[in-house]
Amino acid sequence: MARKILVFDTTLRDGEQVPGAKLNIEQKLIVAKQLERLGVDVIEAGFPASSPGDAKAVKLVAQKVRQPIIAGLARSLQKDIDILWNSIKDAERPRIHVFLAASDIHIEKKLRMDRERALEMAVEAVKYAKKYCSEIEFSPEDATRADFDYLCRVVEETIKAGATVVNIPDTVGYAIPEEFGELIRRLRERVPATDNIILSVHCHNDLGLATANSIAAIRNGANQIECTINGIGERAGNAALEEVVMILKTRSHHFNVETGIVTPEIISTSRLVSRMMNLPIQPNKAIVGANAFAHSSGIHQDGILKDRRTYEIIRPEDVGAQEHLLVLTARSGRKAVKQKLIELGYELPNDMFEQIYRRFLAVADRKKEITAEDLKSIVEVELTKVPEVFGFVKMVVTTQAMSGNDLPLAILTLRKNGDEITQASVGNGPVDAVFKCIDRITGLVINLLDYTVEAVTSGTEALGEARVKIEVNGEVVSGRATSPDVIEASARAYLNAINRYFTLRK
Ligand code: KIV
Ligand code: ZN
Numbered sequence: 485m486a487r488k489i490l491v492f493d494t495t496l497r498d499g500e501q502v503p504g505a506k507l508n509i510e511q512k513l514i515v516a517k518q519l520e521r522l523g524v525d526v527i528e529a530g531f532p533a534s535s536p537g538d539a540k541a542v543k544l545v546a547q548k549v550r551q552p553i554i555a556g557l558a559r560s561l562q563k564d565i566d567i568l569w570n571s572i573k574d575a576e577r578p579r580i581h582v583f584l585a586a587s588d589i590h591i592e593k594k595l596r597m598d599r600e601r602a603l604e605m606a607v608e609a610v611k612y613a614k615k616y617c618s619e620i621e622f623s624p625e626d627a628t629r630a631d632f633d634y635l636c637r638v639v640e641e642t643i644k645a646g647a648t649v650v651n652i653p654d655t656v657g658y659a660i661p662e663e664f665g666e667l668i669r670r671l672r673e674r675v676p677a678t679d680n681i682i683l684s685v686h687c688h689n690d691l692g693l694a695t696a697n698s699i700a701a702i703r704n705g706a707n708q709i710e711c712t713i714n715g716i717g718e719r720a721g722n723a724a725l726e727e728v729v730m731i732l733k734t735r736s737h738h739f740n741v742e743t744g745i746v747t748p749e750i751i752s753t754s755r756l757v758s759r760m761m762n763l764p765i766q767p768n769k770a771i772v773g774a775n776a777f778a779h780s781s782g783i784h785q786d787g788i789l790k791d792r793r794t795y796e797i798i799r800p801e802d803v804g805a806q807e808h809l810l811v812l813t814a815r816s817g818r819k820a821v822k823q824k825l826i827e828l829g830y831e832l833p834n835d836m837f838e839q840i841y842r843r844f845l846a847v848a849d850r851k852k853e854i855t856a857e858d859l860k861s862i863v864e865v866e867l868t869k870v871p872e873v874f875g876f877v878k879m880v881v882t883t884q885a886m887s888g889n890d891l892p893l894a895i896l897t898l899r900k901n902g903d904e905i906t907q908a909s910v911g912n913g914p915v916d917a918v919f920k921c922i923d924r925i926t927g928l929v930i931n932l933l934d935y936t937v938e939a940v941t942s943g944t945e946a947l948g949e950a951r952v953k954i955e956v957n958g959e960v961v962s963g964r965a966t967s968p969d970v971i972e973a974s975a976r977a978y979l980n981a982i983n984r985y986f987t988l989r990k
Contacts, residue, residue, distance in 0.1 A: 486742040490708040492526040493519050497557055498722050499712040505761035510868050512541040516549045521829050522753045523746040524552055531557040532571040533564040539571045546575035555579035560609030569616040579619040582609045586624030586638050599634055607645045614646035621649035628659040636674045649682040657690025665700035672705050684708035687723045694723035713757040726750045726771040751804040762951050777805050811856050814848035830863055840866045851968040858947045861940045861966050870987040875899040876976050881914045896921035918975045931955040937970050950977040961985045
């Protein structure tokens, strides 16, 4: 019988440590719900002691996402564990994850203590956490650079103290596959109590080996892998969930293990995380990149037409790559749209559905075919909208010749408290001209830090999704919006960020 490998997703904790990828509470819940649909066994929802906002977001995930285990991270400190427990105690199945450095360089230089004190602290933390919760995970940080005998003592003592999961992190991505596999094998041999707990691994990708190291660990007896969607995470990231899972599935005869991942949800999850966290996916990324199932050479295309297996080792539908199919048009009624949303996992209250339906009609009027990806993008934008201080009304952007000075001219109207305000401006490009109009109307001094626009699906009629990051009076805020017209999407995203700034200030 195939051995079960548990999938522990840390997109919302290690993944969220990527600069600029912080999610707000609603966004975190949307991603967590999608991870539930994907079938992960554990969601590490955050690090509650790191900020009150994160504590609140983890609490909401624990209350609303019932299928997977909900874990949160804490340092080996009572105050961290108290805050963490308050955030996850409502979960159907809560797990406290505590960590403490195990390598000499971390113990001496970072913690400024000795091995014995560090071991004592780890044991005390596990015992303290155990008073709250039966499922305790302990991670000896930087395990792959730790002294092996000491690591074995830490693992043995934390299991005795009540840890039900021990996670071996390759914190700095230093390990290589043979060596890491060997470490797991020797650890299991030297600490027989590891047979009675879940032995987990958490690999970073500094040398591009996170996936290979995770696989080597599984071969040597690890039964939980910690990973993130699209491999995002601290520095070069973590092992990519989609890669580890699809290796195990594609080569199932070789490994004789299985996961509970609903693989057709992989691409949707990948796109959602990329959009929400503002982290584009490289086109040649394994499994989820835009080119992962695109065949450009004539010889390859010929082979694919004769039999897809000539050049495809994974069926696109097995990872959900058929999602781009046509689903709806402007003639689709409420019932059809509601049904499609339910199929995509969105059961919405009536007022929220009406808001989404109105936006769907506005987009469908201009873009003939609305795909599942389009619809999801519309929903995500609407669900994360903030109260409107300035609302978009209309805009016109003229060509260079008409502005009379070789620069594009924008004329834009916004709504504020029921009044319409119009401004005109030239700019170095149409988007620059539009942003200048918005700056004039709002009267804010805005520093544009980041701006991207990409197509939600392919083709000239694709829905454009714009994302901006701006700085206003020292606050950094992000915004996003979709429209069949990329300049309008950009204006709406810029306004979304401005409205978010006003919400934050309140
Ligand atoms: O990389 C690491 O060591 C971690 C631990 C907190 C598990 O993220
Ligand atoms: Zn990590």
